[in-house]
Amino acid sequence: MRAADIMTTSVISASPDMSVRQAAGTMVFAGISGMPVIDEDGRLLGIVTEGDLMHRAEIGTGVRHRAWWLELVASTRELAGQYVKEHARKVRDVMSTDVTTVTEMCPVADIAELLERRRIKRVPVTRDGKVVGVVSRANLIRALVTMAPEMPAAAENGDHAIRADVLAAMEGQPWALAPENVIVESGTVHLWGPVVSAEEGNAVRVAAENVPGVNEVVTHFGFPAAVPPLG
Template sequence: MMERQQFETMFSSLKEMNVRASDIMTTSIITASPDMSVRNAAGTMVFAGISGMPVVDESGKLLGIVTEGDLMHRAELGTGVRQRAWWLELVASTSELASQYVREHARKVRDVMTTDVATITESMPVADIADLLDRRKIKRVPVMRDGKLVGVVSRANLIRALVTMAPEVPADIESGDNAIREDVLAAMAGQPWALARENVIVEGGTVHLWGPVVGSDEGNAIRVAAENVPGVKGVVPHFGLPPTPSSQG
């Protein structure tokens, strides 16, 4: 839950700008063929500085994707899956054991690539792309147009977009303490970890957060919500302590 909240916070500015896959995707794509050797695929990724490649046939049709994860467990490197406990061997199906053997010993990309590949279109918003990468625990996703591969969006593309396209929150905005307090409360509104009104106090643009002891994830979410409010000069948590009655901003 907290990871989803952090992604939404990071990419809210890009979402408001209507940034989509077509705006940030890499179009100079390094691909692999299904008949490429595992050795050559590994070498290509190393020298290109990438951790995965789409696998396409001669017509450009996407067949799968080969990643570092697909090449981690290899017999020739001694990195194959360790011997299972005897009772796991008994319950493992013949199909599972055969599949493991192929991944550790196969010479061609077609035998080790991942075929269950998530794809997106050029019009997908960046917030949805970030959510997809997070949910599927993947680092990149192919971009398709009419069944053809036209680009790739990686986590690195999203971070570059955040740096180059998302507007900075002006640090010199002067807002009254009361207005800042209301904006901080509004930023947390509706969240299960939101602080009560009396636990948010602003003095000279510095937000003081009081209240009960909270977990680190909740505390970080509260702090981030306050930091993103224009005009805030600093955020000071005081969790576990009651608010000071003399400091009502």
């Protein structure tokens, strides 16, 4: 699955000369937390988000007082930039220009990693420098609802095939169970043996639950006894 498969193509955008108040109203009424800023030719100039509008003089959320030591270490450039963010009337002065973009062919997995790494909620999709869509976290969640099967498909070769698939699902993982600790009967997977932690037990269980044909997973785990403190 790629960006083109899940992106929103009816993109709500701002112009650089849009007023800050109008931009805020557009986001509120559209139910979005950010939008790309596009010029007359459809080329991406930046992005304006709720974060860019958080500190505003009109509503008294500007940075009015700084600790004295922050005033000392802050450069004139930083202080001037903060003043512009708080008082500017046009989107061009408050938007973020360091914008990450993706192409229509970008895999969805790469987009999810990008959003998490950059701690952003959306990314514009561009073609030849022009915005053709936006992929947001909401788009990824909708893709999950649409594409993920609710229940695994039935296995064709019965319990033997299910057991082999469960072992294959755990193969190479440091928390994998030994083959003799996996027993399958009538589509029910029984998992035996000691595990180091509840997290490892959950990982084993989830690996088995995702195997096609599994009806139920029953765990028979033992956890190591806690070592009493010395003294």
